[in-house]
Amino acid sequence: MNEETIKLLEKRRSLRSFSDAPIEKEVLDKMKRLTLRAPSAGNMNMFSIVEVTDPAIKKELSVLCDNQLMIAKAPGVWVFVADMERWYNWMKKGGSEERIGKPVRQPGIGDFHLCMQDAIITAHNAVIAAEALGMGSCYIGDVIENYEKMQKLLNLPSLAAPAAMIIFGYPKAEATAPMTLRPEPEYFFMENGYRVQTPEECLKMYEKHEDSYRARGVLPNNNTGTYADYYFNRKYSSEFMDEMNRSAEVFIRRWCEEEKK
Ligand SMILES: Cc1cc2nc3c(=O)[nH]c(=O)nc-3n(C[C@H](O)[C@H](O)[C@H](O)COP(=O)(O)O)c2cc1C
The missing domain is CATH 3.40.109.10 (NADH Oxidase)
Structure with missing residues (x-):
């Protein structure tokens, strides 16, 4: 070890x-x-x-x-x-097509x-x-x-x-700040196949996170919301996530679609 x-x-x-x-x-x-x-x-x-x-x-x-x-x-x-x-470029311009006898897709x-x-x-x-x-x-x-x-x-x-x-x-x-929290392994490791998790399980999974956010007074709705509400409000529905989705779509499309010279 x-x-x-x-x-x-x-x-x-x-x-x-x-x-x-x-x-x-x-x-x-x-x-x-x-x-x-x-x-x-x-x-x-x-x-x-x-x-x-x-x-x-x-x-x-x-x-x-x-x-x-x-x-x-x-x-x-x-x-x-x-x-x-x-x-x-190496395959396309370096002559691989001719030597191997098929096009570089x-x-x-x-x-x-x-x-x-x-x-x-x-x-x-x-x-x-x-x-x-x-x-x-x-x-x-x-x-x-x-x-x-x-x-x-x-x-x-x-x-x-x-x-x-x-x-x-x-x-x-x-x-000096405490280490960030992680849910217990049992919530992430799914034996032999995926298992869909209910909102109740998720609440349990992130119980400690929620407690620490509640202690800091940062959960939505006057601190009565869940950790999911926090994530939804601050991250998932944020302008920066919209921009990430827009921007990533552009570079993925360019990658697949742009004709190479
Ligand atoms: C893909 C990815 C993107 C991240 N982006 C940011 C970021 O833009 N700004 C930031 O301050 N931290 C960023 N982080 C750091 C996370 O916030 C951090 O890993 C998480 O809160 C857990 O904390 P720890 O790494 O100290 O355990 C990112 C982490 C990952 C894995």
């Missing part, structure tokens, strides 16, 4: 406030190598990582990602891209999904690597918003779609 790894997984938490200390080159190089040890479908590594070092681009990203200013202040900013561009939604899996799994290796190197990190889900502007800012071709983003660096101070 590797106790250190177990401890690392138990203690990982999102970090949103970073020390000004720069990340040393050797540490960053190590993090890159560890990141790339992630498993990858067919070992084709269908992702790229845009490493944002330009403060002006970090600032712009922070605006595009729902005005999260911590992005502009983060020492490390990596955007993980689901990348079929590299392989598609337009990438489809299955390719998209596989590239996404590669990119996101790699992103999480980066999160764990950062942790092991004494840093902390936070995912930024809003990277899939504002696709047209994001695409221009990061120079993304149609077959390189935003998949995930992490910001990382050394912690400013020792974390």
Whole structure:
């Protein structure tokens, strides 16, 4: 048993406030190598990582990602891209069609999904690597918003779609807030097949979350609402979720439909 790894997984938490200390080159190089040890479908590594070092681009990203200013202040900013561009061009322009004797088809939604899996799994290796190197990190889900502007800012071709983003660096101070809660494993692990859960089960599943939100006085309807009401009101029906859905539809359509030269 590797106790250190177990401890690392138990203690990982999102970090949103970073020390000004720069990340040393050797540490960053190590993090890159560890990141790339992630498993990858067919070992084709269908992702790229845009490493944002330009403060002006970090600032712009922070605006595009729902005005999260911590992005502009983060020492490390990596955007993980689901990348079929590299392989598609290599196969198409590198002569594979002629040598193999069949056309290179337009990438489809299955390719998209596989590239996404590669990119996101790699992103999480980066999160764990950062942790092991004494840093902390936070995912930024809003990277899939504002696709047209994001695409221009990061120079993304149609077959390189935003998949995930992490910001990382050394912690400013020792974390004091309690760890975030998780429901018990029995609610997520469904033996030998899916089991639909009733609202009553969900209430039980998220009982502790609800208690802690109630204690903070943040549930809707004068604090009488459920945790589902909170999620529905603050996230699911928010403008940023509408924008995420619009933006993701644009990049998925472009991926599948755009005629390649
Ligand atoms: C896909 C994804 C997107 C996320 N996006 C954001 C974000 O935009 N801003 C943010 O502050 N945290 C973001 N987070 C961090 C979550 O809020 C955090 O993981 C969750 O509250 C659990 O906290 P913990 O990571 O400290 O355990 C994101 C996490 C994931 C996995």
